[in-house]
Structures are given as C-alpha cells and as structure tokens.
Amino acid sequence: xxxxxxxxxxxxxxxxxxxxxxxxxxxxxxxxxxxxxxxxxxxxxxxxxxxxxxxxxxxxxxxxxxxxxxxxxxxx
Numbered sequence: 001x002x003x004x005x006x007x008x009x010x011x012x013x014x015x016x017x018x019x020x021x022x023x024x025x026x027x028x029x030x031x032x033x034x035x036x037x038x039x040x041x042x043x044x045x046x047x048x049x050x051x052x053x054x055x056x057x058x059x060x061x062x063x064x065x066x067x068x069x070x071x072x073x074x075x076x
Contacts, residue, residue: 003031011035013065016043028056037063037074 010027014020015036028034028051036044036058044060051058064070 003029006031008032009035011037013037013063016040016047021047024058025051025056028058029054033057035059035061037061039064 005027008031010024010032012020012024012027012034015024015034016038020038024034024036024047034051034057036047037060038044039062041060041062044062048058048060061074062070063074
C-alpha cells in the first residue's frame with residue numbers, strides 16, 4: 001500500500017470533532033505525522049490515542065485561534 005503522505009507533517013485544527021477529526025484520521029492513515037490542534041485537550045488526547053492505536057503518528061497541541069496569546073504559546 002502506498003501511503004501518499006509518508007514523511008509529511010500536518011497541522012490539523014479542530015481535530016477533535018467533525019471535519020477536522022475526519023481529516024486528521026485520513027492524513028494519519030496516509031502516513032502523515034499529525035499535530036492535532038484545538039481547545040479541548042481531553043478530546044484531542046483521545047483522538048491521538050485512537051490514531052496511535054491504528055499505527056499512526058499524532059500529538060496534541062492546545063490552541064484557540066481566537067486568542068492571540070494562545071497562538072503565541074503554541075508557537076513557543
């Protein structure tokens with residue numbers, strides 16, 4: 001099976017639900033290392049665990065795009 005995103009890194013916002021969740025799972029399935037960003041760390045941690053249990057690579061990052069201080073902390 002060819003994994004088209006092998007060796008790539010994907011930052012997925014809103015990855016704990018909806019479209020963001022679907023994108024994160026598909027990107028991980030295709031081999032990307034996913035950085036899952038959102039406001040709900042508990043939910044993001046569950047998605048990370050799910051991706052890893054299926055052989056994918058993922059980590060979570062607390063990020064609220066409506067708060068500039070949250071963005072700055074994430075950058076650091």
